[in-house]
Amino acid sequence: MTSVPFDSTVALLREGYPFVSARCDALGTDLFTSRIALQRVTFMRGAPAAELFYSSGHFTRRGAVPPTVQHLLQDKGSVQGLDGAAHRHRKHAFLAVMGPDAMPGLGDLFEQEWRAALQRHDDDRFVLNDLAEEILTRTACRWSGIPTDRVDVERLTRELSLMVGWSGSQGPGNWYAQWRRRGTERWAAELVEQVRRGELAPEPGTALRVLAEHADENGEELPSELAAVELINVLRPMLAIARFITFAAVALHENPKWRERFAAGDVEDLEPFVQEVRRYYPFFPVVPGRTVDSFTWDGHRFDRNEWVILDLYGTCHDRRLWDDPEAFEPERFRGWSWDDDPYSMIAQGAGDHAGTHRCPGEWSTVELLRRAVVLLSTSGLTVPAQDLTVPLNRFPTMPRSGVVLARG
Ligand code: HEM
Numbered sequence: 001m002t003s004v005p006f007d008s009t010v011a012l013l014r015e016g017y018p019f020v021s022a023r024c025d026a027l028g029t030d031l032f033t034s035r036i037a038l039q040r041v042t043f044m045r046g047a048p049a050a051e052l053f054y055s056s057g058h059f060t061r062r063g064a065v066p067p068t069v070q071h072l073l074q075d076k077g078s079v080q081g082l083d084g085a086a087h088r089h090r091k092h093a094f095l096a097v098m099g100p101d102a103m104p105g106l107g108d109l110f111e112q113e114w115r116a117a118l119q120r121h122d123d124d125r126f127v128l129n130d131l132a133e134e135i136l137t138r139t140a141c142r143w144s145g146i147p148t149d150r151v152d153v154e155r156l157t158r159e160l161s162l163m164v165g166w167s168g169s170q171g172p173g174n175w176y177a178q179w180r181r182r183g184t185e186r187w188a189a190e191l192v193e194q195v196r197r198g199e200l201a202p203e204p205g206t207a208l209r210v211l212a213e214h215a216d217e218n219g220e221e222l223p224s225e226l227a228a229v230e231l232i233n234v235l236r237p238m239l240a241i242a243r244f245i246t247f248a249a250v251a252l253h254e255n256p257k258w259r260e261r262f263a264a265g266d267v268e269d270l271e272p273f274v275q276e277v278r279r280y281y282p283f284f285p286v287v288p289g290r291t292v293d294s295f296t297w298d299g300h301r302f303d304r305n306e307w308v309i310l311d312l313y314g315t316c317h318d319r320r321l322w323d324d325p326e327a328f329e330p331e332r333f334r335g336w337s338w339d340d341d342p343y344s345m346i347a348q349g350a351g352d353h354a355g356t357h358r359c360p361g362e363w364s365t366v367e368l369l370r371r372a373v374v375l376l377s378t379s380g381l382t383v384p385a386q387d388l389t390v391p392l393n394r395f396p397t398m399p400r401s402g403v404v405l406a407r408g
Helices: 009-015 019-027 047-055 067-072 084-098 100-120 128-143 153-165 172-196 207-213 224-254 256-263 270-280 312-316 362-378
Strands: 031-036 039-044 125-127 286-291 295-297 300-302 307-311 404-406
Touching (some): 019 031, 019 039, 019 307, 019 312, 067 153, 084 100, 084 207, 128 362, 172 224, 207 224, 224 270, 256 270, 256 362, 270 362, 286 312, 307 312
Antiparallel strands (some): 031 039, 125 404, 286 307
């Protein structure tokens, strides 16, 4: 029988994404307390837990994210570490850059870069994840107002990829990624300073321009190092969309009826397909927070400063919310809208985008996945025999082969 160990570190690392749900199912609960690295932690899953975690005001991200993860992902001083009015003010800047209106332009840039990359790389076979990371780095730079002559694309792609790939690991790989990140931060801070000195003039509304000119809620310009961290918080997750693109390629390969429909120009279910990719495949397993006060919820007394981990993957696979959650069924998203229920489809966070820590990059993710799915479906590229299994005990994970595609 599944039980909750005194310390869950080993079980979590061994079982990976399903760890929290398996315990909740076995115990008939949505909440249990254990330890990680001997620190007491409360795990939660499900839509009501997501609402509590994102929208009640009882939680902060401060002191919740392990430093090895934090330095490679959002980093200190960034929007994710802010609360209340300061958070809403900074978040507004992100939403101004990457709201729905900006999506057609972003998608068009991505398509241009995709076609150009497939012409540049004329190998018979290539690894989709690697190519998509390069395409997304170029797209993200152009879209953010960074002139391509100020970018060593190969190097930046490598640095951003290390940040994503090693964010969930401890040890030398993580340290190396942190060391390489310092170079990215210096480069990004120099771009911010060039804008401030008037040596670079990115288009209004681009991330580089908006962040370089951003003043905090007290009217103070962000230190250039912090504006650089926030610029990286646009570039790095854009590259991370490559993982969803590899999952989309696997979904098309394993469910050829969808590929045939999209290839024939029938795109009515394109959005449902993309939403199902985000729900079904594993990306960020959980998100950690700390309570800012003490309160009781669902019979559990939360102490102030309690460490709490919300299960994103388990909520996206919760059979009370999704019929047959382990089946890939885009049809379930027909007629679905973002506003229907902001606490069930939580692969990229929950709640209202402006007022919570929900990901402001969701529209970008959906737009680029839509474009990639059509490009993949119409490409004539084939999927040779390879290992497409997805290890569930690697964070973040992806198909083992990275998805090899072949021409002809
Ligand atoms: C926040 C996942 C793409 C920028 C988040 C959160 C999650 C997430 C789970 C919530 C963190 C929390 O609650 O503390 C993802 C996944 C992506 C993705 C799986 C797929 C690749 C993007 C993109 C961008 C982006 C494309 C920008 C272009 C951000 C930022 C935050 C955030 C700035 C912090 C928001 C805040 O604290 O208010 N993301 N994201 N993400 N994401 Fe994403």
